[in-house]
Amino acid sequence: MENYEGLVHRGFSAAPDVQDPAVLAWLIRRNGLEMSRISRGSHIGSVFSVAEIIAVLYTGILHVDPANPQMPDRDRLILSKGHAGSAVYAALAETGFFPVEELKHHYANGSILSGHVSHKGIPGVEISTGSLGHGLSIGAGMAMGARMNGEDWRTWVVLGDGECDEGSVWEAALQAAQFKLDRLVAVVDYNHMQSLFTVEKTLQLEPFESKWRDFGWNAESVDGHDVRALRAAFERAMDNAGSGKPSVVLAHTVKGKGVSFMENNILWHYRTPQGEEYEAALKELEAQRP
């Protein structure tokens, strides 16, 4: 295993502006690039598409405390598209749940930082995912449990668009609406690409927003890379508590966002940047340093 050389964000980690979502999103990509290079792991395109979603959640939306990750009234986040786990690992590390240094062990033999997000031994991760179509059901159960317990924390579930091919997502969508789980918020990273083809060429989800609405949800679409728009949409979803309906935010994103040659290129669902590709990606990211 190589050293985590060029540990980029060292100067950033201690910076107070890690609470700026644009800064955190950049750190997610910058860490994601390193993790992908060192581990030779895949799914960098998904990590880049979900970066702003995760960054906005961890900068003022989620009620969580890095010093007390098991705080009883914390909000719960489930990354149902577990393959973008390094985005959550980076956000947790950068916001102080565990040392940023740990990220270099991603994918490594004996590491706790598996390719798909895992709760075993990682502060701040609620439950392991990786097989698609599980997270929304678990989130619905958590939301129902909170209500039964008279607790007012929220449950957030981040889904992939390809993941919405799974029937279990729609089972959960029916149940969450039936049980009026209005403190449950789903966010779909709608990058329009899945494993082999585009969403449109695989199983068309459109009309996606109205599909959710027809299932009994509050639904809205937003630019998933615009941190202000995301924050506003998330706040509206939070305000829906009391509406008797769960809420979904369809965040339109670009797979591989931030590195020109990765954007909208299915290859980067699998490929890991090495050598010149790494250098080129690094150069582009550095140019975007906030």
Add this chain to the structure above:
Amino acid sequence: MRDAFVRALMEEMAANDRIILMTGDLGFGVLQPLWDHYPDRIINAGIAEQSMVGMAAGLAATGKIVFVYSIGNFPTLRPLEQIRNDCAYPGANVKIVCVGGGFVYGSLGMSHHATEDMAIMRALPGVTCFAPGDPAEAEATTHAAVRTNGTCYLRLGRGNEPKVHEGPVTDWHLPAPLTIREGSQIALLSSGGILTQTAEAARMLEKRGISAEVVSFPCFKPMDQFAVKELSERFGILLTVEEHNVTGGFGSAICEIVAELGNGCRVYRVGLHDLYTAVVGNQQYLREVYGMDAESIADRAEALLHEKRTDA
């Protein structure tokens, strides 16, 4: 066993408000006492077993002890991955309850025959597996499932089974097997609702001059290794009985232990021999067709003893 389960669960729910029950739109009539007493703690998740089990895992994460109720293969094979990833892996307090283990829904056809569930559930690390043999065992295992931390599987029979135990099963600690009848020539080991047939087989054998011990295993995972060792050493010949495919099931679990002991004990497994049913009929009819009714069990035991004598 259904009613015994509901009775035991009622008691547990009265004592512990963390216990809730989810049903996959089944249990008409059977669950009525629970609906009547605890309407806020019964959730009909609809015909959506995968998401029901995922929700159960989420509820368990908020401190609940969640019983998930359905029939046949619906609460096991359909949401298997949710049981594995979302319940067993994090050790969620989810108790999967199947009504209709084996041929209970015989006439409904192969889709409703739960004949691989024991093997599949047993293969999941971290899942404690119960298959009570009669209503008394059903009550005892329901209480045990509440007290066992983590994910459990409770494989029940139907309603109105005959009693095998005279009174309630008390002072039982899992995974200990329960001796139903003492004997000296062969041991019949049974797990699940087929116990009635196994016990009847021993009575038939007695009339034929053969002394058979009957041992019920209401818990088939973990297995009581010491009890199995003792039985294998004392008898040297064991007949396992399950209303289930022999591949990977209860008999296989006994074989795994005995094979590693290497003490020369012979094990024969009564059950479905790698088949799906091809005919329809009630539970007892199918048991007869597939060689797991009392008479078939007795015949098999007698033949094994005969072979043993011939070999000697």
